[in-house]
Amino acid sequence: MKKNYLIIVLSLLVFSGYSQQLSQVTFSGGSGFSWFSLLTNQNALVRISDDGKIIEFGTEQQALNNRNYFAPKLQPYTGRVEYYPNASDSAFRGKIKSIGACYFTYYPSNDYPEKIGKIKSAGSLSFDYYGKFDDRLLTGKIKILGTDGVAYYTSLDNEAFKGKLKMVGKTSIIYYSSFEDQAIKGKLKSIGSCQYIWYTSFDRFKGGLKSGSQRQVINGVTYILQ
Secondary structure, three states: OHHHHHHHHHHHHHHHHOOEEEEEEEEEOOOEEEEEEEEEOOOOEEEEOOOOOEEEEEEOOEOOOOOOOEOOOOEOOOOOEEEOOOOOOOOOOOOEEEEOOEEEEEOOOOOOOOOOOOEEEEOOEEEEEOOOOOOOOOOOOEEEEOOEEEEEOOOOOOOOOOOOEEEEOOEEEEEOOOOOOOOOOOOEEEEOOEEOEEOOOOOOOOOOEEEOOOEEEEOOEEEEEO
């Protein structure tokens, strides 16, 4: 009996530990950050902005004739979705409470101004944010996502990438500087060990991706260029 109880407890711990995880980081136009995506235990993706707001949730649709292509827009999630009632704190009233078995909490109205109404937890993942005493470009942005630290380039960095995403966990993100060709400055140069080369203003397809994968798994997270 004790053995069976132990197995059940361990199973619940494992389920909880793997029920949510950072799954994707998406960029637009080869330079601008779009969203972080969390994956729930029911395979729902939850897209979250860099300031801790849910943008969209659902499931990815893979192309039949190209296994490397997924539709940019998520398909509607068919499971249960709950929202916080009108009697809740004004900071999260009407916001998503749960998507399937993934529950969300938010920072209340009496918290620091840069945190109010933003996601505090998503299942087993905790969130924290840069405060008013941090660089002005960072204030209110996600600082901690689960076990991953999130860093951004500051107002003291090169004009082409100041304020942009710099690091997620152990993965560094580097951009072409303002001293580069007009068509490629500010675009992604590397994510971790993955390098990106773009057509310059002297090429026919100026600004287009010349070399580098648009969907690459790095340190367990899928980085996507849309």
